[in-house]
Amino acid sequence: MDGALLAKLLWQKISLTACAGLILCTLTAAQGLGRYGGAHLREPVGATAFALGGANTASPDYLCSWWNPAALATLRRKVLTLGLGYRPLGRSEGYLSFEFPIPPRVGMGLSVLYRGILKIDELVDEQEYPLNDCSYSTYSFKIGLSYLIKRNIQIGANISILHQSLPTDFTDEGNIKYSSITEIGGIDIAGRYELNKKLAYGLVLKNILASFDWEFKDQYGGLSAIMNDTLPATLTLGQEYTGSLLEKPFIWTCDLAGYLFNGNFKPIAHKHLVINNGFEWQRWELLFIRAGIRDIILNRDLFAHSDRFKDHFSLAVSLGFLVDLSKALKGKDIKLNYAVSNDKVWAGLDQQLDFVLKF
Amino acid sequence: MTHGTRHHGFLPVLLFAGLLGVCEAQYTYTSEFTSNDILELDGYGRALAMVTSKGFNYTNDITRGKIEWKGFLGPQAIALACGIGTALVCLQPKTDYSNDLFLFTYPSTSQTIPLAYKVNVFLDSLGSETPLFFWSYDAVWYGGSYWAACLDGGLISLTPPQNAIALFYPGRNKVSYTFDTYLPTEFSVFPDSTARAMAVAAGNNRIWLACEQALWSFNPIDTTWTPINDSLLGVDEYYDLAVRALNDTTTILYTVFFKEKSSQKTDTCFYTYNTHTARWHRFINLTGTTPQDRISFQAMTLGEKEYVYIIDGKENEILLYRDTLPDTGLAMDIPYAERVQTGGEKVTFSDRIIAVQAEFGIDNITLADVAYAVDGSDTLFQVATDKGLLFSNNEHAAEEQNTPFSYEYRNVPLAADLEKTYAIPGIINNYHPETVFAYNLKKPDEVTIDIFDYNMDHVVRIVDKASREAGKDRTSGRSTVPKYDRWNGTVDNGNGRPVPPGVYFYRIKTENGRRSFGKVIVAKN
Numbered sequence: 001m002d003g004a005l006l007a008k009l010l011w012q013k014i015s016l017t018a019c020a021g022l023i024l025c026t027l028t029a030a031q032g033l034g035r036y037g038g039a040h041l042r043e044p045v046g047a048t049a050f051a052l053g054g055a056n057t058a059s060p061d062y063l064c065s066w067w068n069p070a071a072l073a074t075l076r077r078k079v080l081t082l083g084l085g086y087r088p089l090g091r092s093e094g095y096l097s098f099e100f101p102i103p104p105r106v107g108m109g110l111s112v113l114y115r116g117i118l119k120i121d122e123l124v125d126e127q128e129y130p131l132n133d134c135s136y137s138t139y140s141f142k143i144g145l146s147y148l149i150k151r152n153i154q155i156g157a158n159i160s161i162l163h164q165s166l167p168t169d170f171t172d173e174g175n176i177k178y179s180s181i182t183e184i185g186g187i188d189i190a191g192r193y194e195l196n197k198k199l200a201y202g203l204v205l206k207n208i209l210a211s212f213d214w215e216f217k218d219q220y221g222g223l224s225a226i227m228n229d230t231l232p233a234t235l236t237l238g239q240e241y242t243g244s245l246l247e248k249p250f251i252w253t254c255d256l257a258g259y260l261f262n263g264n265f266k267p268i269a270h271k272h273l274v275i276n277n278g279f280e281w282q283r284w285e286l287l288f289i290r291a292g293i294r295d296i297i298l299n300r301d302l303f304a305h306s307d308r309f310k311d312h313f314s315l316a317v318s319l320g321f322l323v324d325l326s327k328a329l330k331g332k333d334i335k336l337n338y339a340v341s342n343d344k345v346w347a348g349l350d351q352q353l354d355f356v357l358k359f
Numbered sequence: 360m361t362h363g364t365r366h367h368g369f370l371p372v373l374l375f376a377g378l379l380g381v382c383e384a385q386y387t388y389t390s391e392f393t394s395n396d397i398l399e400l401d402g403y404g405r406a407l408a409m410v411t412s413k414g415f416n417y418t419n420d421i422t423r424g425k426i427e428w429k430g431f432l433g434p435q436a437i438a439l440a441c442g443i444g445t446a447l448v449c450l451q452p453k454t455d456y457s458n459d460l461f462l463f464t465y466p467s468t469s470q471t472i473p474l475a476y477k478v479n480v481f482l483d484s485l486g487s488e489t490p491l492f493f494w495s496y497d498a499v500w501y502g503g504s505y506w507a508a509c510l511d512g513g514l515i516s517l518t519p520p521q522n523a524i525a526l527f528y529p530g531r532n533k534v535s536y537t538f539d540t541y542l543p544t545e546f547s548v549f550p551d552s553t554a555r556a557m558a559v560a561a562g563n564n565r566i567w568l569a570c571e572q573a574l575w576s577f578n579p580i581d582t583t584w585t586p587i588n589d590s591l592l593g594v595d596e597y598y599d600l601a602v603r604a605l606n607d608t609t610t611i612l613y614t615v616f617f618k619e620k621s622s623q624k625t626d627t628c629f630y631t632y633n634t635h636t637a638r639w640h641r642f643i644n645l646t647g648t649t650p651q652d653r654i655s656f657q658a659m660t661l662g663e664k665e666y667v668y669i670i671d672g673k674e675n676e677i678l679l680y681r682d683t684l685p686d687t688g689l690a691m692d693i694p695y696a697e698r699v700q701t702g703g704e705k706v707t708f709s710d711r712i713i714a715v716q717a718e719f720g721i722d723n724i725t726l727a728d729v730a731y732a733v734d735g736s737d738t739l740f741q742v743a744t745d746k747g748l749l750f751s752n753n754e755h756a757a758e759e760q761n762t763p764f765s766y767e768y769r770n771v772p773l774a775a776d777l778e779k780t781y782a783i784p785g786i787i788n789n790y791h792p793e794t795v796f797a798y799n800l801k802k803p804d805e806v807t808i809d810i811f812d813y814n815m816d817h818v819v820r821i822v823d824k825a826s827r828e829a830g831k832d833r834t835s836g837r838s839t840v841p842k843y844d845r846w847n848g849t850v851d852n853g854n855g856r857p858v859p860p861g862v863y864f865y866r867i868k869t870e871n872g873r874r875s876f877g878k879v880i881v882a883k884n
Contacts, residue, residue: 034810034811034812034814034817034818034819034858035812035818035819035850035858036859037813037859037861038859039812039813039859039861040813040814040861042814042816043814084511088876089876089878090878091813117812117862117878120862120878120880122781122785122877122878123781123782123784123785123786123878124781124782124783124784124785125783125784125785126783126791127394127395127396127412127413127769128781128783128797129413130772131430131784131785131786136861136862136880155490162859164860166880166882167786167792167880167882168788168860168880168882169784169786169788169882170784171433172412172413172435173413173433173434179860179882212859212860214860214882216788216789216860216882216883216884218788219791223823224788224789224790225788225789225882225883225884226884227857227860227883227884229857229859229860235425243781249477280761314815314816314817320524322798333472343815344815344816345811345815345864345866345876347815347864347866347876
């Protein structure tokens, strides 16, 4: 049996296992993911992925270390990304990544993501006196490495460093006391497979061994509580189909993410499946149009008891575009991506904007 | 007066250098109640000053129909004295090892904002690498000056309006030092770590100082000290002190001290002392109480009767004792060895307080302090609680006559129609295990409250289409129903596990389509 056939069989087994797991989780009782840790990691990163409804696992164009580190081995040039995001209720974000090939078969990526609330100014104490302004900040560093097994098969892995700083207590004078946590963990294992020129698949197991071991400080600097917060692991199967629409290039991407167990491989109480879909149409040479539907939660309870669980079914619809600035910038390969989406509870619009430089 | 958490393990310390200056940096002026959680009171005539957990307040006329409150939001004080148009507030030192005394001046007609003068009394350690905090536990206004009992055993006098400061130490028959002539080397002999001054009172032209294990009488005219013999009382630690002048030559001291019964238990002992006969007798013992229990008392005169109000923090009630001794002859030689309880008629005030609670709709009130003052024919009586101020301008001590109470507390208006909402408090942790969502509706409606995480994934529904009335403010009633509109930071708002630490968002929505979002932070286990 040659290597290609072995890889193909292996890939099929992995895919079948993933599909079986994803289908299984739809048969279990489920509620939203709001009860699990790592909420700040679940929103799509990057204006492209955001516009595509978070369906970006099969063939990420950039931020590969975030979406699918296996894709790093397909890089032919260095990629530098700088992006910003704003979300309703004061949430903001910023991200930076640098990815580069290490010929002939290796790719590497580094990325950092900030998410948080720069100014929380509406908190009050137990007597309704305003507390001083405070902030919530998270930083996620990822280092990814990928290896090209064959032209159409890549594997990769990530390791994360996660940091959070959270207001956890207040003094009688309204001063805020913070607790912070930095953890090394959150391993991602990934694979990517190009079936042909039209179809590509990605499979990523995220957040293995990811947790936050909090030690809360009280207003006197003492220890008031300890809490181990283990993040749920995510098994994501992504697919990208490349075709044409009105004789223009058209891409359909789809991610199926299953939440089955936590980072320590213990089953979580409410398993469920999330489907994300995205579309990209290269209507003009320098302008791509994108759209997506994100966080379609599949679970039998949503259908059997929709009156109780309809609030868990809170999908998001996104729109976006890509502008190729290379002609305007005299040959430099710079692209601008922008995306806008509702935030699932209709408190406002999420927005992301980034610049991608390839050199 | 109420004493806060005590600082034991005191090592020799030395104070010094005084500085006067206008300083509002630590305080923010307000014309509202700084907090409904009132810790300490002191009255003088119609004036009343109070320490709250958020600062302090002052009014120059508690009898006015609409009381005009002035105050400052800021650090919590541990001692308070009320004078004429002024109040002295003693802060607990924080990080600068200095005792901050704030002299608060009530505004004259030409002023709208009161003045707060900060008096810094710096502390140096005597050979210790870790300087200890220094503070004043008690203060009193007398003879145009404030007198503050200092933790190092000294007595500070502060005389407005020039704010002259002097420092005296028990046993030294002279003005020990003024800050202008302070010489640090002379203080190498001080302090005596057993001589902490715990309480100060004034009467009959003398200042009475209760040090930890000794009582002193100080004459401010000739600055002489006189010790009071209490060698047979078995005092472990004096805690509080009050005096009443019976006549020019006789002063009654009411003292409170702790006496250890065993290694685990102590008694809080209330004794009186007649300066004329130099005799002690026991007034009452609160057995089994500890220095950590909130015990405070005030002595007062109504007509020719002597009364003592005792706040028993352990039982959360006010005891009123009418001292019958003046009638029966306080000068009688009652051997303290007999331990005869001679305290007279006891009235438990808590029944009245409960009636007041019912009248004003207050729940679970905790009593903190009492104050009284006599102004002409009016007897002004105030009770500090953790839910506001109860006060009477016509106190009836007799049990058969109910004291007519009024109720003052801070009311917080909230915009109607969900225009302004918040979670009280905004941080859920092990000290504040629940939060209540405060909101108002213009019209009765059905309300649904949901919690979402940072990614706007649903966490838990708090109430589902619950009927709520129109609301206005805390006094008149809000739309919030605290019993139900609350979240304990768990996944099921019940006994489930706490949600992961982080920022969460609540959404309050009504059936007519109004919505409001807000933040609440969870950090508990």
